[in-house]
Amino acid sequence: MNLSGLSFNGLPPIDLPFRFFLSAPIFMLVCAGLVFMGGESLWLSRWHPLLLALTHGFTLGFLTMVMFGALLQLLPVIAGISIPNPRVIASISHASLVLGTVNIILGFVYGKDWMLYSAIICLAFSLGLYLLALSWVLIKRMSQGDSIRGFRLAISALLITLLLGLILLARNLGFEWIPANKILTNIHALWGLVGWAGLLIIAVSFQVIPMFHVAPSFPKLITRCLALVIFLLLFVFMLAPAIAMPILSLCHAVFALVLLYVIRQRKRKIPDTSVRYWQLAAISLLLASLLYFIPNSLWMSYLPIDKNLLLAALFIYAYLMSIIQGMLLKILPFLSYTHLQQRCLVDFSAMQFIPHMHEFLNKKHSQWLFRIHLISSFFLILVLFQPALYWLFGLALLLEFSGLLIIMIKTMSLYFKINKKISLSAEKT
Amino acid sequence: MMQFTEIDVRELAPPEPMTVILSALSNLPTGKGLQVHHSRQPFHLYDKLIAAGWDYQCEKVDENYFLLLIFRPQD
Numbered sequence: 001m002n003l004s005g006l007s008f009n010g011l012p013p014i015d016l017p018f019r020f021f022l023s024a025p026i027f028m029l030v031c032a033g034l035v036f037m038g039g040e041s042l043w044l045s046r047w048h049p050l051l052l053a054l055t056h057g058f059t060l061g062f063l064t065m066v067m068f069g070a071l072l073q074l075l076p077v078i079a080g081i082s083i084p085n086p087r088v089i090a091s092i093s094h095a096s097l098v099l100g101t102v103n104i105i106l107g108f109v110y111g112k113d114w115m116l117y118s119a120i121i122c123l124a125f126s127l128g129l130y131l132l133a134l135s136w137v138l139i140k141r142m143s144q145g146d147s148i149r150g151f152r153l154a155i156s157a158l159l160i161t162l163l164l165g166l167i168l169l170a171r172n173l174g175f176e177w178i179p180a181n182k183i184l185t186n187i188h189a190l191w192g193l194v195g196w197a198g199l200l201i202i203a204v205s206f207q208v209i210p211m212f213h214v215a216p217s218f219p220k221l222i223t224r225c226l227a228l229v230i231f232l233l234l235f236v237f238m239l240a241p242a243i244a245m246p247i248l249s250l251c252h253a254v255f256a257l258v259l260l261y262v263i264r265q266r267k268r269k270i271p272d273t274s275v276r277y278w279q280l281a282a283i284s285l286l287l288a289s290l291l292y293f294i295p296n297s298l299w300m301s302y303l304p305i306d307k308n309l310l311l312a313a314l315f316i317y318a319y320l321m322s323i324i325q326g327m328l329l330k331i332l333p334f335l336s337y338t339h340l341q342q343r344c345l346v347d348f349s350a351m352q353f354i355p356h357m358h359e360f361l362n363k364k365h366s367q368w369l370f371r372i373h374l375i376s377s378f379f380l381i382l383v384l385f386q387p388a389l390y391w392l393f394g395l396a397l398l399l400e401f402s403g404l405l406i407i408m409i410k411t412m413s414l415y416f417k418i419n420k421k422i423s424l425s426a427e428k429t
Numbered sequence: 430m431m432q433f434t435e436i437d438v439r440e441l442a443p444p445e446p447m448t449v450i451l452s453a454l455s456n457l458p459t460g461k462g463l464q465v466h467h468s469r470q471p472f473h474l475y476d477k478l479i480a481a482g483w484d485y486q487c488e489k490v491d492e493n494y495f496l497l498l499i500f501r502p503q504d
Contacts, residue, residue, distance in 0.1 A: 077473050080473075268442055338443070338473070346480070346481050
């Protein structure tokens with residue numbers, strides 16, 4: 001493959017991913033508010049409106065928000081592609097995702113029809129626009145790399161999740177297009193969590209782990225087949241959940257083990273908090289996959305909690321959120337540094353203004369954030385056993401995501417300060 | 430025939446490869462090009478190279494091994 005002279009899209013302006021990243025911890029602070037508002041009763045049933053609001057705060061407000069921002073920058077770095085008109089598309093889809101998420105949370109909390117109507121319109125518009133822009137570049141992309149294939153599957157899963165979600169919301173408003181049953185909600189949740197978020201993380205890990213941690217590539221069998229098998233199993237789940245679920249759990253257990261193995265084989269063995277996040281995520285995923293195989297009869301005799309709720313907590317918070325937060329701590333300083341560094345191609349003397357990458361994110365701060373994340377993960381599981389301790393989880397959420405927000409603001413401020421310094425220096429010369 | 434200074438950034442984690450490449454380019458004598466052994470394609474570097482007046486060629490040698498040549502178009 002010779003790529004002489006081909007034109008590639010560079011990195012989109014850094015303020016675009018920054019606005020997605022900044023919104024994410026703010027939604028988590030809203031989620032902490034929901035935990036205090038819901039109190040003990042929030043944890044008694046997965047159908048509690050406040051728990052539905054909380055789940056959508058986690059998945060749309062944090063996970064999707066960060067993944068949308070990260071994809072804007074990751075695609076140019078790992079695949080040489082970028083969405084067209086990034087400023088217009090990212091600005092509109094960000095604003096409507098924020099509005100849609102606020103409305104869906106409020107809609108579940110207060111049960112007002114207009115909020116749910118507004119959520120339908122904003123989320124359909126935001127996700128639809130972003131999906132369209134991403135599909136455009138992912139279809140055009142010449143490479144058929146394993147990660148690109150994984151991205152395509154994740155994007156397709158998001159489209160299916162969105163359509164199912166819109167049908168579910170419409171049903172809440174009285175439009176019964178499909179007979180009401182809870183199976184549709186399970187299908188929606190699985191496509192969103194395992195399809196959209198899970199497949200995207202799997203595809204990203206194939207690139208990010210070897211690249212950032214100088215680790216060996218994942219085994220070919222895993223990179224070629226895993227995402228596709230999971231995607232097909234999600235269709236099987238719609239017709240025969242009892243057949244699909246055990247195989248899905250097994251696939252995830254295998255991924256978790258391979259992930260732990262690849263991380264262990266990395267050449268850069270320097271202490272790195274983001275590695276700890278990946279390890280925590282892999283262990284949590286392994287645990288969730290194994291817990292699934294405990295028979296329901298045994299479960300009900302020995303564990304006095306809803307099995308699905310525990311598995312969802314482990315999957316969403318201890319697996320997905322851990323990886324997303326770990327990646328944020330990795331890519332925030334990396335992006336800031338890379339954007340500034342690119343300015344030095346024209347004028348190398350500007351390098352003198354760029355501080356060491358660790359100055360963009362203090363190592364000690366990220367270590368503390370990881371410790372708080374461990375504690376909040378533990379408290380979440382604890383709350384499922386002892387709902388009266390909800391305030392512990394609420395406090396941990398407040399602490400963790402205030403910390404993340406402060407860290408982000410510090411990194412971004414430093415970026416803009418240095419960027420200004422380079423511009424001023426260029427004007428003088 | 431153009432001479433190339435050679436650097437190997439395959440065992441470096443981002444953003445170190447970029448730092449090494451930038452530093453090598455800034456110290457490159459006139460008329461010389463840069464040959465980079467890389468573990469992946471530095472896609473985000475390409476349009477900036479062109480903007481800074483450089484040209485490049487990238488060839489995939491093996492899985493996770495790319496050979497990147499950076500040079501001035503007039504050379």
